[in-house]
Every structure is written in structure tokens, then in C-alpha cells.
Amino acid sequence: MSRPVLSVRDLTTVLHLRAGPVEVVRHVDFDVLGGETVALVGESGCGKSMTMLSVMGLHPRPPAEIVSGRVELDGVDLLAMSEEKRRFVRGAELAMIYQDPMTSLNPLMRIGDQIAEVLVAHGRSRAEARQRTLEVLSQVGIPLPSRAVDAYPHEFSGGMRQRVMIAIALALEPKVLIADEPTTALDVTIQQQIISLVRKLQRDMGMAVVWVTHDLGVVARVAERVMVMYGGHIVETGSSRQVFHISQHPYTAGLLDAVPPVRGHERPPLRQIPGAPPDPAHQPTGCPFHPRCPNAVPRCLEQMPPLTVRHAQPVAHEAACWVPPPEWVA
């Protein structure tokens, strides 16, 4: 396997709220290998988007602040860079797409100009930028690129706008694409088109993709590796098969059982996880999952368990839980 292109260590981001600072990303460690697809999965408020915004240096300041950690892209720490330098790396090496393309598209600017602007800012000539804009629009499946360059974002459907955003993100052929719920607002048939598109572009360009999602189905479809996030922590990580088939964290196991099965004649009640995901401003002590966990022991209320290796092959399968699966009550 290739070496990590992106390496995150001990990343902690706090939100400065009126009531005081709250940690929303808590000592997060992970690597992304060249060309791989890894999913970061979790529910609302778990910190998955804030993690990736922090990696990009796009976390909203204020109220967010990175208080510790390193984010290395090919061995260079992005957090130690000047904002100017980091802006250059963004786009060229590391790009991000979002759930709502309108948050990153300028509604008053023709889409051709929006793509060309990125290219010119990274040193391409006007002519080169024009050429590459047409090429990348065609790569993302926008019909009639030579006409599409003159259109405004509102003239496109949601699915087509997402393609335009992908075109902007990929114009410079970054090494890593961070896709933050890019299909959540789309219908499933359009979601499938975007998944196929990202997969094809990934193959053509050899980039790594970090797919941020709440949808376990999407994870199973797109990702080779998974990181499960809860209460600001990565609580389980491993290959998709390891995490889905031999879950080592009760949250992962509960989440998988909460989804209705797609096959079979029997339809028993779904597995319920009591309660709701924690509000980041009121994180429980110890393991953030303990108030909802059927297996919690006194230690879980006091100490956050570290990620420990459960299986070494084919990739490291780690979980942060004091109670091993054989001792689970459910």
C-alpha cells in the first residue's frame, strides 16, 4: 500500500461559545493513503464536518479555533503555514466539495469564470485556464461545455451544480478530495450519478477521497476504509468489511442494526439506540457514548478509552471502547 498523502495528528478544535470553549474535534488522528477512498461517518453534531474544515483550514473563525495538532500533506504541516501559502495548497493539493454547492459557487458569476479564476490564481495563463475549464466541465459530464461556461449557477439543477462544484475542486487535479455529504441533498438516482462520477475521476486522476457522510449505505458503496466518529472522537476505524461485519464499538454495532434490512421476508422491530447524539456543548464525561450504551461499566463514565488495535490485518482495525464485544450484553 502507498504511504499517507494526508496525515492528521492530535487535532483538537474548540468552539468558543458564550458559555465557554467546547471541544468539537477531540484529539483526532488519521492517515489518508494515496488514491484510497476513506469514509468519515457519523451523525449530526459528531464533529465530522468540523474535522475536515479544520484540515482544510476553513473552520469558521471565530468561533472555531484549532488548539492542537498537525495536518501534514506530503509531510508538510499545513497548520504551521501562512494563510497565504495554505490558500495556494488548497485547490492545488487539497480540495473540498460540500452538501450545498451554492455555498461555494458565486451566484453572480458565470461558471466558466469561476473555474478559470481558480486556475489563474494558481499561475495558469488565461488561454490555458480557458482550455482546462472546457476540459474539466466535459470530464464531470456537463453537456455542451462551450455553452455551459457562460451560464450562471441558478440555471443548473442540483445535480448539475454539484458537478460544477466538482469541476472547480478538480480543475487543478488535487491529491486529496474531501467530499462533505455531497449527495445528501440529492435524490438517490442523482446521488448514484455523482458517486460514479467521483469514482471515475478518482481512477483517472489517482487522487484520494475522504467521503464525509451520515449514510452507512454510501459508506459501504464508496469506501475501502471507514472512520466512525461520535462526540468529537474517532471511535472505530478499519476496513469497511471489518467495521461493518465485526464491529468493535457498540455505537457502530447499534447504528448498523438500526437500519432496516434490505432483504428477507421477516421485518422484526429495528434495534434502537436510546437517547440522542450528545450536544457538543454538553458532552458527557468519559466515553461520550456511555449514556446511550447498553454495555457501559463504571470506568466508561470516567475515562475516555483510547483507540486500540483489535485486528492487524488486512488493515489496522481499531476501536475506542473499554468493553470487548464478548462482554457485550446486546
Next chain:
Amino acid sequence: MSSPILRADDLVRVYPVRGTRQSLTAVAGVSLELHRGETLGIVGESGCGKSTLARLLVRLEDPTSGRIALDGEDVTSIRGAGLRAVRRRIQMVFQDPYASLSPRQTIGRTLEEVIQVHGLRPRAGWGTRVGELLDMVGLPSAYARRYPHQLSGGQRQRVGIARALAVEPEVMVLDEPVSALDVSVQSGVMNLLARLRDELDVAYIFISHDLGMVRHISDRIAVMYLGRIVESGPWEPVSDRPLHPYTEALQQAVPVADPEIEATRHVEGVVGEVPDPADPPPGCPFHPRCPLAEDVCREIVPVLAPLAGDHSAACHVAARRLGKPEATLLTG
């Protein structure tokens, strides 16, 4: 078979398109039957008309044409006291309970209001009834004193369900009731809905874009596309062995939370996007995206027809394959 509790015949809803002379047909001739205690799932993507259909069925909107009958009585254009009587029998639950709960009113007051408006209990009995309703949806009775913002999304949806239950309805129309909730919270609300149905013998119209949820709770499923029902029948064949190429595409597009299954699936994917309902294609509404489309599909709108027992589809190609080439060509 007993007469249906709710029946719709050829419902049509046309909206004018602002600033133009065009019109948009959101619901283009939908007929359905719902029996007592039954769950009919309606699945479709955005713009298919499923939410408009819901609003027509609960009489929040008037159909342009067609007929709605509640327990055999025509309620299509009923007003005033008659409409209030209808509301006691058919209730709606919305996707976003936050938007449908008053932020300045306690949960208890919200529930009391329903009891009061419909004159369901003497004032002295309101408090007890509120406690009962909260208990039915799995909330402690102390929640009567809370405000909506003090509740989680799942708890608010439980309040939305309790409010609908307050009138002891025979039919509940649930429009995307779990779509706004986290996965770990969805399952609890789904289990609650299933339990209430069994205990109270209430009938559901369960509307969702999520085929998995619809498959899980429905007795029968109807699939909508561009204002029409394109496939309907018992849950298992519609979900697992669909006849219509659109349902097939939908089923394939939904990713399964199992990497083993996903690794073996070959997902073709469907091309293009849903056509503009203000400018629908001639013939079958799905033909521009359909891998099986033939000349007839481009010309004649297929009629929803039973093709395999009580499993119906509006597809000329499926009809021919099943030896009933005429079925989708005939009207009435």
C-alpha cells in the same frame, strides 16, 4: 373485502406557474385505496408529487379534479363543520416537527389545544389525556411542561405523532416522518409507528423517499414518478422484484449498508434527471431515462394495470414481457 377507509379516484392537482401561462401538474391522476389498519407506503424522489398527494388526501389542498372518499363518504369539497369532522378521522404528521410546533407553547398546551378545538374531553380531563398521549409515544408526562426547543429532534417528532393521535384518527398520513432524524433516532420512531398501528388499528399512508423505510413498514407500496403511480402492489414483490424500470433503478441506486453486498452489485445507474413537471415528455414520463424505452413508450402514456396478480405497473415493456401487451394501453 371490507370497503376502504380512504379512497382516491383519479386525483389531479394543477398549479399555475407564476409569471407564465404555463401550468404544472403535480399530481396527474392518482387513484388509491387504503383499508383499515393497513399501511400503504408511497415512495418517490423529489418532485414526484408525493407531498402534494398527501396534502390533497388530508384536505389541506383542493384537488383540481378527482374524488376523495372517507369511509365511503365523498369529502372532496367538504367545508366547515364537515371538514372538522374529517380532521377527527384523518391526521397528518410532517417531516419537520419543529416547523409545525409553536415555539412559545409548552408541549402540554399544544396537545390540549387539539383536545379543546375538537371538544374531545371536558376541561378537567385534559391533563390526564395529555399524560396518556405522551405515554403512548414513549415520552415522560413531565415533558408536558417543556417547550419544543428543549426537546431533541426525535422527541419533537414523537410530540408530532402524539398531536395527531389526540383525535384518535382512523388514518394518519405521515409525510417523511423520519427523514430529518439521525439514523440512531430513526429506528425508535419507526418502531413506535409500527407499535401504534398494531395497538390502535390505525391506517397509515407512509410517504418517503427512502425505499428501505417504506419496505420496512408497508403492507402495500406505491411508487410515484412525475405525478403518477407507476407501480403498486404488496410490499415484497414491489420492493424486491419490481416490474417497472424506474422502481428497479431506484432500488439499485439505494446503497445497502453492507460492503459485501455492495461489492457484488453491479449498479447501472439511470441517466439524466427528472423532467420538468411543467413540461413533461409525451408518452411514458420515464421514457427519456429508461433503458428499455421503445417507440410506443414515446407516444402513449402507459396505464397502471395489474400485470402479475395484484402487482401493477404502468410499463408497456413489462406488460408485453408478462404476456399482457394490451393491459397498459387501455384506459378504464
